Amino acid sequence: MEFFPHPMTFILILFISYFFCLGIAADCGGKNVAYTITVGRNGKVTFKTIQAAIDSIKSNNDQWVKIHIKAGFYTEQVHIPREKPCIILEGENSQNTIINFSDHYSVPQGTSSTGTFISWPSNVIASDITFKNSYNVDDKGNNKIFPAVAASIYGDKTFLLRCSFIGYQDTLFDVIGRHYFKDCYIQGEIDFIFGNGQSYYENCLINAIGRNKNLAGFVTAQSRDSPNDPGGFVFEGGSIVGNGKVNLGRAWRAYSRVIFHNTNFSSVITPQGWNNFGHVGEENKFTYAEVDCKGPGADTSKRVPWTKKLNSAQLQEFSLASFINKDSWLNNLPIIS
Template identity: 35%
Template sequence: MLKGKLLCDAFNSLRTSASSIVDFATTKVGEFGSSACTDHQYGCEYNPLCDDFPPDFPPPDTPAVSVFCVDPNGCCDFRTVQAAVNAVPNHSRKRNVVWINKGVYFEKVTVPASKPNITFQGQGFDITAIAWNDTAKSANGTFYSASVSVFASGFVAKNISFIVTVKMLHNNVAPIPRPGAVDAQAVAIRINGDQAAFWGCGFFGAQDTLHDDRGRHYFKECFIQGSIDFIFGDARSLYENCRLISIADPLPSGQRSITGSVTAHARVSEDDNTGYSFVKCSIGGTGWIWLGRAWRPYSRVVFAYTSMSDIIASEGWNDWNDPSRDQYASFNASVDSYLHKRKTVFYGEYKCTGDGANLADRVPYAQKLSDVQVLPYLNTSFIDGDQWLKPYCDSLISA
């Protein structure tokens, strides 16, 4: 039955490496993705593959929530995620939960702007995944390479992974690029709609994994893997208790050349209120990487209470090798009234820990934030969460 309750902190066992989802994706495609539908529950003949299907799903619709059930073996109304999305009524005001059974769904999925208020609910980010293998070259541009593209407002995802760099069917693979590689970018998900939230999700890629593009977004207890600019875009987003794992090329002992970066924020004006805030996250993995680089002149990123391993380069940040991006400019009075002037980019750190958190050799335009400076970035008020976030928790189904 449908159980609406707060599940904001429901995901309690994030994996510490990408190996489990890689192994899962490469071994389970055949197991879960090849059988013909003979479902006992949806009018087909008996199929033993459906015996493990939860007997109480899909739960009944309610006045507030509609449920669309997806299973790769045909034990549901839909075999593909895109088919379920297509079935959601346009411009629906209800919460439409796309309940996705365990399996790898090798498909390119789009949630158009005409289908707001959709939830993707998986069964665990290490056993439920949507994967595709486009790159910037094959898709005619980085923005179009995404395995999943979300243009609708009010999107929610829970306990599911979005993948681009897993060897899948027919040996297709999006390669791990080296710094400076041309057309090798590959996006796991592009989020272009406002008010999107993710709980316990996985994002697996290399260069440009998570296109956090436009709108206000929230990420809680997620696992984000990549190498170069693996969180990029011009959204206003809060990341809480997330694991950020670099798979950038490891360096031989004693060498210190940059092989990756966590963020590339694209704020273009001091009047824009966009930026990324990372609170109580952790950064680990391989390589020698920056916390961020200024994709656009007013890039804004803050790390607070975050554990940083020794893969973080001592300088911490990069201005895209363009000194004009770290010049003084006036603050936006509505956002940054506590100071009179600042650098064009806004890169701040506050009470971070670990070998990579030493501020002694940071670039001069990076800021050690004060208690007052960091305050706007520490909680969901940064993304106006009091206006929209809590009802999303109430609409999730117990899994």
């Protein structure tokens, strides 16, 4: 097993693209859905692939369009380009609506383009779907582990409800922008939630699958790189389970920020909990905190000394309303049943 560094050369383009995306769709015509496209393998459907349905939507779309995905196993890479905001992907259940692809890090494509699901624009909703990258998961004879992304989320104002993300290394690339993950399942071992999204994970089940009993994995690799950067991962409730051992996070960049509140930690969590990832002497810049967590892995007596203690006012800054919903964008989304 190898621990690969994440490619960083695209970061300037990433920020430019992000702000471009913000300007495309400030509004999607309210809470109403303009029309629905149905995708399925058989029966009365509009398209047989999800990508064909996305391709049919006009550029610079300004009204909510729902793509209803019938239960099935879809082997394809799904890409929502930046000029197509206001899209809802609706599965029938994450256990039987599965999008799978098998790709992995290589030169020159890097990590970011390997995702089974790649979403660039603002205003995207996905519900009741499994996004899986099977490269490191299904091939049990593959001794060489590479980053293999199940989903890459670039766009601001993205809501993911009851979705599953299955991979091993770099499962969920939470790149940048405000993202709300609710009642989701996330599986992996190495840096399997990574990036610099300004993201809130509510009631999510995190499963750390330990293949190598001699090496502890990492749930997060958060990449905030300045004190004024809004990025960070907040986990509210939910649980971390699994086998082997896993750290809560390591600092991809020097101002890495991750908060767990009211989360249940199984014994899979290492005693030290966190790793500086080579940022020796910069640990005071991190914001790593565990507040009111419980379970056998929540004992903080042997944690690294540079975790933060948050008072009630500081914790309030990381509430759903304060951290990602100050402009009430979540209140203006179509109702997802």
